[in-house]
Amino acid sequence: MIRSFFGATARERVAHLLDAGSVIEFLPPQESAPSPHLARLGLPGALDDGVVVGSATLEGLPVLFAAQEGQFMGGAVGELHGAKIVGLLARACAVRPRAVLLLVDSGGVRLHEANAGLIAISEIMRAVLDVRAAGVPVLALIGGLCGAFGGMGIVARLASHVIMSEEGRLALSGPDVIETVAGVEEFDARDRALVWRVTGGKHRLITGDCESLVDDDIAAFRAAAAHALHAGVAPAFTLAHLLARQRALAERARLLAGLVDGLDVWRALGVPDADEVPMRTADEMMSVAAEMEH
Amino acid sequence: MDIHALLATLFPNGHEVAVDGALVHGTATTAAAASVVVVGTAAAVAIDAAIALALAGRILAALEGPPRPFVFLVDTSGQALKRHEELIGLNAYLAHVASCVDLARRCGFPSLSLVYGEAVSGGYLSLGLMADRAYALAEAQIRVMDLKAMARVTRIPLEQLQKLARESPVFAPGAENYARMGALQAIWAVPTAALLEAALTDLLRDAPAARDTRIRVGHQRGGRQLAEPAMATVARAA
Numbered sequence: 001m002i003r004s005f006f007g008a009t010a011r012e013r014v015a016h017l018l019d020a021g022s023v024i025e026f027l028p029p030q031e032s033a034p035s036p037h038l039a040r041l042g043l044p045g046a047l048d049d050g051v052v053v054g055s056a057t058l059e060g061l062p063v064l065f066a067a068q069e070g071q072f073m074g075g076a077v078g079e080l081h082g083a084k085i086v087g088l089l090a091r092a093c094a095v096r097p098r099a100v101l102l103l104v105d106s107g108g109v110r111l112h113e114a115n116a117g118l119i120a121i122s123e124i125m126r127a128v129l130d131v132r133a134a135g136v137p138v139l140a141l142i143g144g145l146c147g148a149f150g151g152m153g154i155v156a157r158l159a160s161h162v163i164m165s166e167e168g169r170l171a172l173s174g175p176d177v178i179e180t181v182a183g184v185e186e187f188d189a190r191d192r193a194l195v196w197r198v199t200g201g202k203h204r205l206i207t208g209d210c211e212s213l214v215d216d217d218i219a220a221f222r223a224a225a226a227h228a229l230h231a232g233v234a235p236a237f238t239l240a241h242l243l244a245r246q247r248a249l250a251e252r253a254r255l256l257a258g259l260v261d262g263l264d265v266w267r268a269l270g271v272p273d274a275d276e277v278p279m280r281t282a283d284e285m286m287s288v289a290a291e292m293e294h
Numbered sequence: 295m296d297i298h299a300l301l302a303t304l305f306p307n308g309h310e311v312a313v314d315g316a317l318v319h320g321t322a323t324t325a326a327a328a329s330v331v332v333v334g335t336a337a338a339v340a341i342d343a344a345i346a347l348a349l350a351g352r353i354l355a356a357l358e359g360p361p362r363p364f365v366f367l368v369d370t371s372g373q374a375l376k377r378h379e380e381l382i383g384l385n386a387y388l389a390h391v392a393s394c395v396d397l398a399r400r401c402g403f404p405s406l407s408l409v410y411g412e413a414v415s416g417g418y419l420s421l422g423l424m425a426d427r428a429y430a431l432a433e434a435q436i437r438v439m440d441l442k443a444m445a446r447v448t449r450i451p452l453e454q455l456q457k458l459a460r461e462s463p464v465f466a467p468g469a470e471n472y473a474r475m476g477a478l479q480a481i482w483a484v485p486t487a488a489l490l491e492a493a494l495t496d497l498l499r500d501a502p503a504a505r506d507t508r509i510r511v512g513h514q515r516g517g518r519q520l521a522e523p524a525m526a527t528v529a530r531a532a
Binding site: 026027031032035036037040041053079080082083084086087088090091094109111112113114115116117118119120121122123125126127129130133150151153154155156157158170171172173175177178181182186187198199203204207209237238239242243245246249250252253256258259260261262265 | 343344347350351354357358373375376377378379380381382383384385386387388389390392393394396397400401415416418419420423424437438439444447448450454458462463464465466471472475476477506508509512518520521522524525526527528529530531
């Protein structure tokens with residue numbers, strides 16, 4: 001049975017991604033209180049402030065996880081939400097699980113708590129790199145309603161390994177923000193196919209911002225995460241890594257100069273039959289990506 | 295504040311810092327650290343992939359030399375809002391800049407940042423907020439979004455936001471709010487060489503064990519009451 005990652009709540013994702021019965025939530029709803037910042041604005045809060053954090057096992061391996069709830073305030077990061085993730089990452093440095101799984105589903109900073117959210121995201125960025133420096137891989141899983149945007153788009157890219165579905169979106173500024181500021185001719189946020197060609201999972205696989213593309217099925221995310229753990233994923237950054245990335249990102253910018261549509265990017269990067277990309281399955285895309293590396 | 299005037303004020307012992315369009319880069323002489331590496335932006339530039347690469351390139355080049363502190367000079371109106379930039383993955387470029395600052399810290403190159411103009415969202419996240427210590431001039435404008443735009447997006451009346459902004463540092467623009475929430479070590483009324491020397495001395499004293507203490511500082515200053523206990527509970531839950 002296929003259980004959509006996209007349509008699931010954060011708690012459903014956690015329940016089906018991780019080993020049955022292994023999940024322990026930290027600061028669960030019954031021990032928490034909703035954001036007073038939202039209450040002051042007359043807005044409803046959530047007891048978990050839109051993120052579930054805890055420990056579990058994945059195919060028997062100990063992991064820590066944070067799962068953002070896209071259905072609450074767009075998964076956006078406020079003071080409490082951010083602090084829970086920072087605490088989880090600090091815990092990871094101390095207890096050294098086999099991995100930290102970040103189920104990112106977020107528009108970025110929660111505007112109602114904008115300063116707290118921005119600072120929290122910078123704390124999450126540093127903490128992710130602390131976890132990696134401690135030798136613990138960080139996996140980002142992106143396939144929810146809100147994608148990974150704003151600062152959470154940066155956080156995702158700091159992870160050791162990114163797993164996305166075709167429906168997942170990964171970028172910085174949301175299309176609606178760009179449309180509002182720069183006009184509909186710059187980015188038509190209602191053109192879903194265009195948004196997908198600029199930010200979607202297949203596009204990110206091709207640009208090299210995502211290592212695993214999977215079907216929109218929680219079991220497929222689980223299999224990809226387990227595979228990444230068993231196969232071993234990138235260790236902490238070294239100077240050699242970052243110099244190589246500097247060259248790769250410079251080359252990407254050079255190859256893609258002036259382009260504004262994913263289709264042109266796929267052609268420029270040598271994807272065979274680029275027009276066919278929207279029709280291909282996740283597995284087929286993984287084969288295409290593997291061939292592009294050679 | 296004008297970047298050339300700022301450089302002359304901060305580095306009276308001399309500097310070789312160039313202002314190449316929006317990119318600020320070079321070295322300067324200080325009493326506290328002899329040589330420091332200066333990297334930053336000017337003219338409230340929006341950070342795009344090209345500027346991010348240039349910033350990262352300057353940081354990486356310095357890492358191939360002897361360890362010394364970085365001084366990041368921040369003036370940015372945020373990330374570039376263009377479809378092309380998103381298409382090529384601006385988030386990956388900003389993550390790369392952040393990774394370079396982080397690696398520098400681990401390699402004995404501590405960093406401090408000074409907002410001397412604007413600091414907005416993604417532009418501030420990738421460089422200024424990654425530094426070990428962050429400072430701002432009193433005249434600096436630090437924000438995610440101004441209150442008018444925030445009122446429009448959140449559909450909360452501007453008057454209500456303005457009233458709440460007087461009571462809470464949590465969402466309204468302003469360096470003072472970022473200091474209360476622990477993100478800024480201090481605000482400088484005006485820039486002086488003495489303030490920079492003192493900041494560098496503190497940085498060099500504390501940096502070897504540099505940990506991110508902003509949540510604790512924000513709690514001590516009363517700006518963030520929720521974060522510290524929540525973080526501690528999650529970090530130490532049995």
